[in-house]
Structure formats: structure tokens, C-alpha cells
Amino acid sequence: MAQVVLQDVVKNYGALPVVHAINLDIAHGEFVVLVGPSGCGKSTTLRMIAGLEEISGGRVRIGDRVVNDLPPRDRNISMVFQNYALYPHMTVRENLGFSLYIAKRPKAEIERAVDQAAEILSLTPLLDRKPGQLSGGQRQRVAMGRAIVRHPDVFLFDEPLSNLDAKLRTQMRVEIKRLHQKVGTTIIYVTHDQIEAMTLADRIVIMRDGHIVQIGTPLEVFERPVNAFVATFIGSPPMNLLPATVRSGGLRLADGTVIPLPPGLTAREGQAVQFGVRADNIMPEGHSMPPTAHMALVEMPVTLTEPLGTETLLFATLAGTEVQAKMLNPRPVRTGEVLRFGIALDKCHLFDADTGASLRV
Amino acid sequence: MYRMRLPPWLVLLMPAFVILLAVVAIPLVLSLYSSFTAFQLTRPETITRWIGTFNYEKAIGDANFWAAFGRTVLLLTVALNLEMLLGLGLALMVAKVTHGQRLLRTIMMFPMMFSPILVGFQFKFIFNDNVGLLNNALQSLGLTDVAIPWLVDGNLAFIAIVTAEVWTSTSVFAILILAGLFAIPQDPVEAARVDGCTPWQTFRYVTLPFLMPFIYIAMAIRSLDVARAYDIVQVMTAGGPARRTELLWTLIGRTGYVDARMGYANAMGYIAILLSIAFTVHFFRKLSSARTSLGMGD
Structure with a gap:
């Protein structure tokens, strides 16, 4: 079980607060989208959950562990980055299997996991290519594949579709939703695109200036916005x-x-x-x-x-x-x-x- | 009246042709030609005495030449690897510095600002067995009570020369690797951390592959430098004593200018250049394969 709980989580850059004591409960298997204009603190929040940013105050729990002081590798999360962040010198197969290789899993298990992930994301014919030889959409699928091979407790997506063209974005949106239905893992997804938020989320968290403005299902925030900002x-x-x-x-x-x-x-x-x-x-x-x-x-x-x-x-x-x-x-x-x-x-x-x-x- | 009219493109290219001929082509052809003669600087008429491949055969059969050749390769290997490791370490540390990094980068380049001749003299003093800094320090610390013959013993002198080389040129590696560190995209590094890598694994599997092209560029530049090493060695030991630190170019320089046997020196020079070319080709191959594996260029 991996629920994610944020208790009064604060992030300061020096004297500048960018996230103000936010509270958020994410249930196991839930698809939560953090959405807001740029600079609202949504990516910073995600990166604090990932362990890529230090947490200035409050507590982050994943499952039943407080992870504040754990390095990313001990949090059992995987993350999909906006710029794919693939390892350019490794083939698709090596990219997918890298985390398992680092974890020193047996070869046969790595192979099985990679093949399975490639199957789910239709990457099988591309396994021996390098990222440089792939299109944007294919790279994004590799990035997602790399995230799913590990069976993490939580998936973190940091604006994964914003580098894709409009048509591909729609297509990948559907794939992400399907992926969630298939693997059922908790997903925290950051975007500035309200359509992505509406279409993907079980619950939307709308942020602005480092505060959470409203949390609710897509229909709730659409039909009952708490203020004029959410409404627009x-x-x-x-x-x-x-x-x-x-x-x-x-x-x-x-x-x-x-x-x-x-x-x-x-x-x-x-x-x-x-x-x-x-x-x-x-x-x-x-x-x-x-x-x-x-x-x-x-x-x-x-x-x-x-x-x-x-x-x-x-x-x-x-x-x-x-x-x-x-x-x-x-x-x-x-x-x-x-x-x-x-x-x-x-x-x-x-x-x-x-x-x-x-x-x- | 007939005036010869050259096509404009030829007229425009003429200055470049003339300069190239004067500074590159003619000296090159002349030196290549003289390597097949018994040319001696003191007897200019000998430049016409054709002796075929005699100089080359003599060099190939000369144990001193091959000893110098081997020592040059050894110096290249040891110095380059040490410089790479130290430069990498230095660059990694400097990259972590947040305040005063510009100043540190400037200080890091100080050794490159001194003439190699002066560096040679400085290290000659440091390693001097009687008045040298190093022996004095060792004796004051009570680590030894003999005067270690740093520049007399062959192995010790080699170490002294390597030290001077490394001191002057580690910053070449450090600067180029630092540039590489700044150019590394942060995303894959973060992805590696999330994927479960320890800091060492992140470095080994992600950072280092990104740095390899920069390391090979530094290697290529420095291999040319060390293959023609002359100044520091000439000042510190002049290849001696008794040829114990003889390198290719100290040998060639002495043969050509002291013994005045320019024809023979040129022949050895051409063989030596093959060494430089071999190293350059090797490192450029490595560079391009490292770049290809990163998906940069072709």
C-alpha cells in the first residue's frame, strides 16, 4: 500500500518561500494531478516527493515511512521527466533495465521485466535503438517504460507531455490513463495544462503561489470552483x-x-x-x-x-x-x-x- | 602589348599559396629530402650527398633511439593518465564550489601561464639533491638523512619530470572536464538518482559517459604536447645523465644541433611524428565513438 501524505510541507529557497505549508492526502492507487500556472510550486512539490529537492519543513510520508531524509533511491518511486531524461549512451533495452541492473537483480528477471514493459508500451521493435534514433513520442514511452519496470510504489510525472505536439499529446494522454488502469499504481502528475488535468485525474489539486487553492474531482472543481482563480x-x-x-x-x-x-x-x-x-x-x-x-x-x-x-x-x-x-x-x-x-x-x-x-x- | 591575365580566383588565392609554400611545403619537402642525405649543418655541401634510406635504417637499428622512443611513450602514458585523474578530481571539486568559483578557475590555470622553461628550472631546483626544496624538506622532517639523487637516478629523474609535466598541465584536463561538467544535462543525472543510483553509480554510469568526449579532446591535445616534450626535460636533465632521461626530441635536438647531423635528426623526426599521428588518430577515434554513443553528431 502506498498512500502519499504531505503534512505542512514547506519549501524555501534561501529566504524566499515557494511552497507554503501544504497538506495533501493521496490514497493508494489514486491518480492525482497537480495543476497551476508556472511558478505555483507544483513541480517543486513533486520534486520534494521524489527527493530531488530538500524539504524545508513539514513531513512527506510514502506508505508508512517518513521519507524526508531518505535519498531518492530509497523511496521506491519512479519519475518521468519533461525532457524524457533518457540515458543517451544506452540502448532502449539498457535504459529500461537500468534501475534493475543497479539493484543487482538477476539477468533473467531484468530481461523479463524489460520485455513486459516494452510489450505494454509497444516498444519491442525499438529495444536495440539508442534514444537519439527515436521520435519524441517514442522517447516519452521509453521514459514511461523505465518508470514501470521497477514496480515502484508511486509514479511521479513532471509535465511529461509538454514537449510533444498536440496530436501526440492527446494520444499519450490516453496511453497514460490506460497505463494507470493496467498497473493501478499511485500516480502524482504535474501539468500546467488544465485539459490534461481534467482528463487524467481522479482528483485535481490546483495550486497558486505556493498554496493549494482547491482539491477535488474534475467535475467538482469545474462545477464548484472555490474562487475566481479556479473558475478561470x-x-x-x-x-x-x-x-x-x-x-x-x-x-x-x-x-x-x-x-x-x-x-x-x-x-x-x-x-x-x-x-x-x-x-x-x-x-x-x-x-x-x-x-x-x-x-x-x-x-x-x-x-x-x-x-x-x-x-x-x-x-x-x-x-x-x-x-x-x-x-x-x-x-x-x-x-x-x-x-x-x-x-x-x-x-x-x-x-x-x-x-x-x-x-x- | 601582351599582358598575362591570371584568372581572378588564382590572383586572390596567390598570397595564401605563397605563404603556405614558404612556411609549410618547402620546409617539409626539404626536411624530408635531407633525411635521405648525409646532411651536416657544419658542412652545407653534404645536403646533396644522397644516401637513400641509410638514416632510417640507422635509426631503426639504434638502441638509443628506441630507448628514447619507449621512454616518450611511457611518459605520455603515465603523465596523461595522472593528469586525467587529477584533472577529473579537481574539476569535480571545483564544480561543487558555489562561492568564488570564477576565482578558483583562474587560479587553477596559473601553472599554464608559466613558460615551461621556467617550470623546468623551478623543478630542477626543487629536485636538486644538495640545495633542493624536496630533499631539505625530507631531511628536516627526519624522513631521510641521505641526499636522494632525484635528477641523477634514472627512475627518480623520470618521476621528477612526470611531476613537472603534471604540475603544468593538469589544468588543461581540469578546465576541459569542468566545461564538460557544466554541459551535462541535469535530467539524466536526476533520473539516475531516482532510478536507485548511489552518487558513485550516478557518476560511473551517467556523468562519466557524458565527460568522455571532453576527456578524449584533452587527451588528444596533450598527447601532441607530450610527444614533442622537450623544454622541461632539456632544462631539468638535458636527457641525461648518460641518456637516462632521454626522450625522442631531446635526442633529435642534440643530434641535429649539437652533433650537427641534421639528415639523421630529420629521419628520426619523421619516425617520431608517426608516433604523434598514431596517438592523435587513436584519441580522435575514441572521441568520435564516445560522441556517437551519446548520440551527438555522427
């Missing part, structure tokens, strides 16, 4: 945020437009807020808006269109702010055309304008 970070396109003031049970936007207060939200009279609504919940009339009891109607001029095939992304202006809306079953729209949009109020969010905290109860 998770989901594509990012959630529209409109400055507003609470006035007699409604929301008064910058230009005086009043929208009824969405249900389930609590706000003081006169409170400055940000009204959040995703593009999926603003739709032009007559284009498959799912029926809902709470609907606000607004008229907006369209400034730009992005046809995506099954839907078209409409950029429009509401109360001086640009918002994005989705048009299902699209028809051609001219720039400047004024459309009536429905806003599904029960899917909307409200954040305090100062703290950014969600006002959902």
Missing part, C-alpha cells in the same frame, strides 16, 4: 467574469443592465462581486439552450466568431466586457450582428470582488 483556470474557454454590484436582489452590471440574482448564492446588498458564467451557459436564442427555470435574456453585439464545427464560439460585448458564448448547431453570424442570448442562471457563479472567494453556499 479550469475549463476552456475560461469562465467569463463580469464586475457587478448587488442591488435589490439583482445584479447590476457596469452599464446598468440588471440580471436576476442566480439561485443558491448569497450576497449582501451593495456588495461588489464578479458574476461568472461559462460560455456553455450563454447561448443565442434558438440554438439548443437546455431548458432551465432560471434564464436571463440579454442582447449583445457579436465582435468575433470562431467556428469549431459542431459549435461556434461567439465573442460578444456585455456591459463593456468581452464575453464568450457558444452557439450549438451553428449558422453563419456576421460581425456586428446583435443577437439575443440566454444565460442559464442556475449554472452561474458569484465571487467576491475583493477576495475572489465563491459566494455559493
